[in-house]
Amino acid sequence: MSVNAAAIANAARNRSGPRGKRPLWITILLVVGAGVVWLLQQQGVLPQSSANAPQSQQSNNKPVFSEPSAPASPAARSDKSSRQSSGKSTAAVVGDGGIAELFKKQQSDTWVEAEGVIKKILPDDDNDSDGSSKHQRWIVRVPSGIEILIAHAFDVSARVPVEEGDTIEFRGEYEYTEKGGTVHFTHAPKFKRRDPGGWIVHNGTKYE
Numbered sequence: 206m207s208v209n210a211a212a213i214a215n216a217a218r219n220r221s222g223p224r225g226k227r228p229l230w231i232t233i234l235l236v237v238g239a240g241v242v243w244l245l246q247q248q249g250v251l252p253q254s255s256a257n258a259p260q261s262q263q264s265n266n267k268p269v270f271s272e273p274s275a276p277a278s279p280a281a282r283s284d285k286s287s288r289q290s291s292g293k294s295t296a297a298v299v300g301d302g303g304i305a306e307l308f309k310k311q312q313s314d315t316w317v318e319a320e321g322v323i324k325k326i327l328p329d330d331d332n333d334s335d336g337s338s339k340h341q342r343w344i345v346r347v348p349s350g351i352e353i354l355i356a357h358a359f360d361v362s363a364r365v366p367v368e369e370g371d372t373i374e375f376r377g378e379y380e381y382t383e384k385g386g387t388v389h390f391t392h393a394p395k396f397k398r399r400d401p402g403g404w405i406v407h408n409g410t411k412y413e
Contacts, residue, residue, distance in 0.1 A: 300349075301348050304353065314380070315379045317379045321375070322372050324344045324346050326369055327342035341356070341364065352385045353387065357391045362412050375405050377389055391405050
């Protein structure tokens with residue numbers, strides 16, 4: 206049951222007869238009682254009447270509707286998809302792997318990953334009298350137009366069954382030459398080295 210302090214105060218004023226006077230002690234008692242009721246209502250001991258309830262409390266009972274979030278843009282969705290797919294797929298080799306820049310700077314001893322087309326298959330270099338490895342040799346044109354020599358050690362790795370016109374992907378160490386450069390070490394490290402070594406990918410098969 207709600208107690209209204211204002212109603213108690215009004216009752217205190219109307220308690221006396223039409224023309225009679227109310228004793229002072231009754232007035233004091235009623236005013237003190239109204240004050241106590243008001244204080245208890247403010248402290249939450251007694252419920253407030255609906256007429257005196259703050260508008261803020263009534264407004265808090267209204268349902269709150271949140272606006273739907275805007276859908277992600279196509280660019281954001283594609284960026285997310287690319288991040289997710291890059292963690293599952295193998296690293297795709299695209300372009301010349303910086304070979305054109307290395308050739309321009311005449312820079313050697315640099316690991317590259319690139320792709321290219323077999324333009325010419327040279328005879329094997331199978332002279333191992335000096336302790337070196339036997340190599341398959343191919344002239345490969347990378348996307349920038351530079352033609353390089355790839356020397357693949359088939360006695361360390363497996364022999365790659367390439368034909369002229371085939372596309373390969375490769376990782377190896379680039380050495381500058383005036384003709385375009387040479388890439389070797391296209392296999393796993395023969396000795397303990399800090400670098401991970403190289404490989405050749407041909408028709409979906411990796412040779413390292």
